Amino acid sequence: MDFKLSDEQRMLEETVGRLVRDTYTFDARNKILESEQGFSTDMWNQFAELGLLGVPFSEEAGGFNGGGPELMVVAEGFGRGLVVEPYLATVVLSGVLIDKLGDDAQKEQWLAAIIGGETRFALAAYEPRGRYDHTVVETSAKKDGDGYVISGEKAVVLHGDSADQLVVIARTGGDADARDGLSAFIVDANADGVTRKGYATIDGLHAAEITLSNVKVGGDALLGEEGKAIDALEATLDLGLITLCAEAAGAMEVACDQTLEYIKERQQFGVPIGKFQALQHRMVEMRMELEKVRSITMLAACSLDAPADLRKKRISAAKAQVGKSGRKVAEEAIQLFGGMGMMEETPVSHYAKRIVMIDHWFGDREYHLGILETLIDVDDHAA
């Protein structure tokens, strides 16, 4: 058992850390938020140059061959700067799914385009009726000659507004909530029949409601075997959850640091408010919640090769802990900052928003505790 980062992981951490520190200042980020597409193409190109867009892909594909810990390190760094670029949507959720399901030609085409920064993706999986349940898919893909015709609705697709390409999860068989019969397709986001209603989210990102009406795709749009996408989809979503948990850990760390700094400086009744025990204990509790999230995120990040049940148990536990602890840290940060915590101009308010709303991406605390409940008998003896 070893908690230290390897040399390569430390290098990755330093690379992201330097980038965020030097270029992703609060003012720079605010400018990015004001832009129409909601992220910076310059920044994206820098990610590409630094090799960050290839972290989870094999070396043959031009990637870094990274696993859970490597993505964790990158995402923590992004979390510290509240980075809004579509890394999770493109690299993790779409790229990894293409890597898992695609044939050589598909991988060569799309992974190279992702790693090089030329093409951005979004994963259109969740639907209005399913909320956080990715198996509830009513979007259908019907055989049409060599290709397919896809119709359906996708809800709150992360970075779906700006994506060049979509990976659409559609049903080629089975009932509306069956695990069997789910297929993944690459769909041009500007294809005929694709309607996107894009918007900003309250945590600084962008997303879209997407309607697909009789969208025609070729046979080469199908990733992997027809109707058999579920295992790869779940493994990919798990990696996405690890990324989100790590991002939360990074953001929580900064929220704690900023709050600590503030209560050391802010004077009331003639002393720094950090001298008051009522606030000291709350600050300690914030740090305790941060430690829990760091710990369980490490556990989740190192569990990708565990048996599927154990992997899911740990990852859902981590996401549920992020939901519980994140809320506490975010609310307390605002409270300890007092009126200043309510202000848009105060950076901590942006951290608080992101930390709280991470709970609403890909399953909240109750949803993941529900999954944990079904796995309560899975032996967790490995660690």
Add this chain to the structure above:
Amino acid sequence: MDINYTPEESAFRDEVRAFLNDKLPADISRKVKEHKRLGKEDTVRWQKILNEQGWLALHWPKEHGGTGWSPIQKHIFEEECAEAGAPTVLPFGVNMVAPVIIKFGTQEQKDYYLPRILRSDDWWCQGYSEPGAGSDLASLKTRAVREGDHYIVNGQKTWTTLGQHANMIFCLVRTDPDAKKQEGISFLLIDMEKSEGITVRPLITLDGEHEVNEVFFDNVKVPVENLVGEENKGWTCAKYLLTFERTGIAGVGSSKAALAHLKQVAREQQVNGKPLIEEPHFRARLADVEMELMSLEMTNLRTVAAAEAGGVPGAESSFLKIMGTELRQEITDLFRRAAGPHALPFLPEELEGDFEGPYVGPEFAASVASRYFNFRKLSIFGGSNEIQKNIISKMILGL
């Protein structure tokens, strides 16, 4: 980074398991697992078995008879012991006074006391708290006055855990009443059997148990060679001891064992024909505890691994104390709920090891309410959880 156990660590776990399987007496583990009262004899018998194996002194340096284990090995050992139902080793000798003697004691003190501790010849208890000195320990008043080659000790100690069995007590006493409060304290070892003037009175706790005592000192003569470290430097010993008191404080092993037992109980208990474990509210709380336990275990491992070079964790262990005790208390709360109305019957005789039944309710229910109340102590002793927050606040946050 790899949180999986190495093959060597897994082999070590197998070795510990085989040992427990072979050497842990069944009558003792049955009492532990069923939460029956343990007698002095049970603890001593188990400590002797551990010592024979060389596995009693987990935290001592190897040259004094310690194991030399890594923090991960200690974690595995504690986890396996809890799962097997091994009794807790009495901490006051082996884990508290011994490290102080090793660090600050004279050669004569080491030669005399350490082997006796390993052999369980002495039953030690802790003379720290006083009626007027709880969280504010340094305000203690028990007085020791030097007269020739003796100290004369007068005063009162309290919350003396299992002092009713003890023949030795280590005490913080005031040797200089005029110095600043931390600077006039000394660390004394007192023989309770041979000394005149010591009275031990039981304190009965809210669960009806006799676990703690008050100890009175009336002109007790203590030889000066029983002073550990320098006179008036006892606070240094006291703080050093507290860091050891907090090792293993997370109680991950016992929480894991307790949660496994709780799940088993919840599968067996029926609510209107269905297992309790399927009842949504209960199940949700169980899942929350499971999640918190995973976080705690990893935090514990991270902390002990980081302290590997330094031996014991520093102020970070205060996080573990708070998290660990809150979780253990939450589990006892769930046990109480699992018993339902049968948490109410209060029949202390059902907790005796030789009680053969019949039980009023389910057997597990006999101890749940009293254990729930007993475990309120966890967030109070060893530095209350509020004191731990003060420590973190000062040492880690710099407030």
